Amino acid sequence: MTDSGTGSALRSLISPARYIQGRGALSELGPRVATIGSAPLILADDVVRELTEPTITSSFERAGLPVSFERFGGLPTRREIGRVAGVISDQEADVVIGLGGGTAIDTAKAAGDDAGIRWVSAPTVASTDAPTSALSVIYTEEGAFESYRFYSRNPDLVLIDTQLVANAPVGFLIAGIGDALATWIEARAVGQSNAENMAGGVATRAGTALARLSWDILWEFAFPAIEAVRGSLVTPAVEAVVEANTLLSGLGFESGGLAAAHAVHDGLTAVEETHGLAHGQKVNIGSITQLILEGRPTAEVREFIEFTARVGLPTTLTEAGLGEAGDDVLKTVVRATMAPEETIHNLPFAVTEAELLDALKAVERLGRSVRAGSGLPEPKAPERR
Incomplete structure (x- = not known):
């Protein structure tokens, strides 16, 4: 691509x-x-x-x-x-x-x-x-x-x-935030590689800017919007997050492009353990994986993990149902993520299966470290549906 x-x-x-x-x-x-x-x-x-x-x-x-x-x-x-x-x-x-x-x-x-x-x-x-x-x-x-x-x-x-x-139950909005936060992470990477967006062209400045705007709105309004929705309230923060999750993320991912975060989501669907998770929950694991693969600054990665953990999104393999998964299960995820048609190949560098496997394992260790350092409870495996 x-x-x-x-x-x-x-x-x-x-x-x-x-x-x-x-x-x-x-x-x-x-x-x-x-x-x-x-x-x-x-x-x-x-x-x-x-x-x-x-x-x-x-x-x-x-x-x-x-x-x-x-x-x-x-x-x-x-x-x-x-x-x-x-x-x-x-x-x-x-x-x-x-x-x-x-x-x-x-x-x-x-x-x-x-x-x-x-x-x-x-x-x-x-x-x-x-x-x-x-x-x-x-x-x-x-x-x-x-x-x-x-x-x-x-x-x-x-x-x-x-x-x-x-x-609606607040979990839907939280999952949408996880999906939307990936928009800028992926559009930024696609812009660096000059890869095709989902529209079959190169991103316009407008498409990339919309992806960034979605990110900025979510960092500012996610928490008050979540609290409002817990009470079935429509506030300016809710309107802002709905627009970020739906319109800005939609235009941003399609016209900005996808990279590793959504490819990891697709890989996670290949194993039964994750089938109880919402789309945006799996995408958030993908976002953290992409940040690790990119070698983003430690402070940036830790800040993202803490923010999304406080939002209520999974930030460890344990929360994705893979805490006890062996290498055979994780390698299934890796192979599906690395399929030739997948968007992980839009990154501005090549990724090997071994590198991706290590990055997935690092999500668990880093997620636990950030949670412990931020005073957040230990991660728990999702309940089976």
């Missing part, structure tokens, strides 16, 4: 056609969708549907649109995408709405692409930067990362109701 080094690659920035965020925004979904299509299909799981159906029904009735929900199966697998695409065709829908978290949204994008219709992202949590992007993360039936799937366009609309975000 790297540039030829000639300096002739085109610079590229991509984005959704429209982004809308704020308290009560879901009530505007119908009128906004009416400008895109007349026969929408809404993909959502049962919990999300129960939370949102009254508001969506009222909004769609006001816009003169029919209301049609389809139950989401849980993961963006090839089978689930094909099934939803079939429903779209059977119902003759002309726009599909991914309502819920990143997996529902990624499935809606893929199914909409297969069916040849337009798509809308309506996240109910701020847990990933999937809503704005022109790609889906595809998983196997077992829950392991399979591939990225790219599209020729981004969603026509991204609409996020911050009251829904504030009403």
Whole structure:
């Protein structure tokens, strides 16, 4: 995924056609969708549907649109995408709405692409930067990362109701912070290597700046936003973090580029021990791994570990379910991370499997050291779901 080094690659920035965020925004979904299509299909799981159906029904009735929900199966697998695409065709829908978290949204994008219709992202949590992007993360039936799937366009609309975000369990927001913090770490590395971004070009200054802005907002507003969401409150800090997690991280990762942090995430999905973790939790392990691989200044790495530990993100292999893992398990992670198509190769230097294995092991030792030195409790293994 790297540039030829000639300096002739085109610079590229991509984005959704429209982004809308704020308290009560879901009530505007119908009128906004009416400008895109007349026969929408809404993909959502049962919990999300129960939370949102009254508001969506009222909004769609006001816009003169029919209301049609389809139950989401849980993961963006090839089978689930094909099934939803079939429903779209059977119902003759002309726009599909991914309502819920990143997996529902990624499935809606893929199914909409297969069916040849337009798509809308309506996240109910701020847990990933999937809503704005022109790609889906595809998983196997077992829950392991399979591939990225790219599209020729981004969603026509991204609409996020911050009251829904504030009403959701705070763990979703925390996971989104972990995903978003990686944006600048990776965009910085991609900029140094002049590698391709996810849009197939070299990052623009705007794309890189948006990645950095996401980082700056999170360091300033993460803690007050988390406390507000614990009380289901929408405050300026919550609005700022939702924008950082969703819009700025989305534009920043796609137009800035990915490197080792997300590649390590993908590698972690290859072992069953990590399947109970959210996307952003695994990404945070990847971010620490990348900082170690880069040889970043000790103070910078320790500050990042302490900050993310206090946010509530895993900073050790123990918290990722790998505290007792032997080399055979970690080598499975390493091999998946180092796959030829993975974004770890966007780093401005080559990484060997042995170096990556040592960096992963160093995450555990350094994470424990920082926690002990900062007065934080010892890490605990995640509860099995």
